[in-house]
Amino acid sequence: MKHKNNKILAIFAVALIGFIVFSTSSMADVTVDIIPVKPSPEETIEITAKITDENVTAVYVELQECNGNTGICYSQENITMTGMIGNEFTSSITLTHDDATYLQYTIIVQTDQGWAEYNKDTKVDYEISAPNNGNTDDDNNTPGFEFVSLALSIMFISLILYRRKR
Amino acid sequence: MKKSQILTTSLIITILITTGLLSGCTTSTNENDNGENFKFALLDGTTAELNDYRGKIVILDLWATWCSPCQYQMLELKKAYETYSRDDLEILSINVESRESNTDIENFLNQFEEYDYDLEWVFGNEIDDTKKYKQKPDSGIPSICFFDRNGEVIFKHVGVMMFDELPEGWTGDETLLKEKIDEFIIQ
Numbered sequence A: 001m002k003h004k005n006n007k008i009l010a011i012f013a014v015a016l017i018g019f020i021v022f023s024t025s026s027m028a029d030v031t032v033d034i035i036p037v038k039p040s041p042e043e044t045i046e047i048t049a050k051i052t053d054e055n056v057t058a059v060y061v062e063l064q065e066c067n068g069n070t071g072i073c074y075s076q077e078n079i080t081m082t083g084m085i086g087n088e089f090t091s092s093i094t095l096t097h098d099d100a101t102y103l104q105y106t107i108i109v110q111t112d113q114g115w116a117e118y119n120k121d122t123k124v125d126y127e128i129s130a131p132n133n134g135n136t137d138d139d140n141n142t143p144g145f146e147f148v149s150l151a152l153s154i155m156f157i158s159l160i161l162y163r164r165k166r
Numbered sequence B: 001m002k003k004s005q006i007l008t009t010s011l012i013i014t015i016l017i018t019t020g021l022l023s024g025c026t027t028s029t030n031e032n033d034n035g036e037n038f039k040f041a042l043l044d045g046t047t048a049e050l051n052d053y054r055g056k057i058v059i060l061d062l063w064a065t066w067c068s069p070c071q072y073q074m075l076e077l078k079k080a081y082e083t084y085s086r087d088d089l090e091i092l093s094i095n096v097e098s099r100e101s102n103t104d105i106e107n108f109l110n111q112f113e114e115y116d117y118d119l120e121w122v123f124g125n126e127i128d129d130t131k132k133y134k135q136k137p138d139s140g141i142p143s144i145c146f147f148d149r150n151g152e153v154i155f156k157h158v159g160v161m162m163f164d165e166l167p168e169g170w171t172g173d174e175t176l177l178k179e180k181i182d183e184f185i186i187q
Helices: A002-023 A145-165 B003-025 B068-083 B102-114 B177-185
Strands: A030-035 A044-051 A056-067 A072-075 A088-094 A102-111 A114-125 B039-042 B047-049 B057-063 B089-095 B122-126 B143-147 B153-158
Touching (some): A030 A102, A072 B068, B057 B177
Antiparallel strands (some): A030 A044, A044 A088, A102 A114, B039 B047, B057 B143, B143 B153
């Protein structure tokens, strides 16, 4: 009888551990495609997010447009992404600022476990030249604001990604 | 009338006149305050107002953590903060992104600290709408607004403002923070 009780306890413990492990499993993988790859200002883009999590209830994209030459950013409200087949979510967005030189996006996924952000503040350059980077043919070219801003942004993004991996 | 009575009457009259004169001096200065005011939430959870900073030039910096130019603006504001006395200048960096919390702001500040940039001025989250302090309500960020010592709006700007020097190849607005602060501080 004692052996049987111990066996039941052991099975229960293993099941409990298994439940804990699977219920706190790692965040989903999110792969994002944007068409066109290098948009132009005021163009309509198609953004698609492929999500590995099976329990997705809603997906949004946060999108900001920025001008790296003048240092101004504009935010859009959260944009709902429509669920397609195979856990793909998509949204068609018309960019609104004719002076923007890049956009940033973050994918927000809601599951039964709550909200999570993915690809936070990922930057996508527009298909335009950046005049403030100076004469690109000049070997003594001094980087302009956009380079400095990009460098600073990359520094922060790298720090965030490094912390997430740890 | 006896001398003592005259003296007593004179004393009473003097006290009454003096009290009447002094009562004007104790009138609240708020009645004469025609400056702007708005409430915002500090990172410790308490509430502050613009009129807490009367008597100083105030730079209102509207920003969000996701905004890279806003991050660069912080570096230029730091130069201003370190150049001028607290008696003359205060900076309020108010986050205008409703989706960002005090924790997001604190994490943002901690990241700057790790690179030895201590951003020590006033940071907070929006309570009252601050759109009217932008150049236009739909202007982007960073947005800068100067208030004079009486809380009146004296200058608005959208986009990064350099402190005292323009980077090589800069094609943005050439208005400098230092020039504007110097202009308004002596007024």
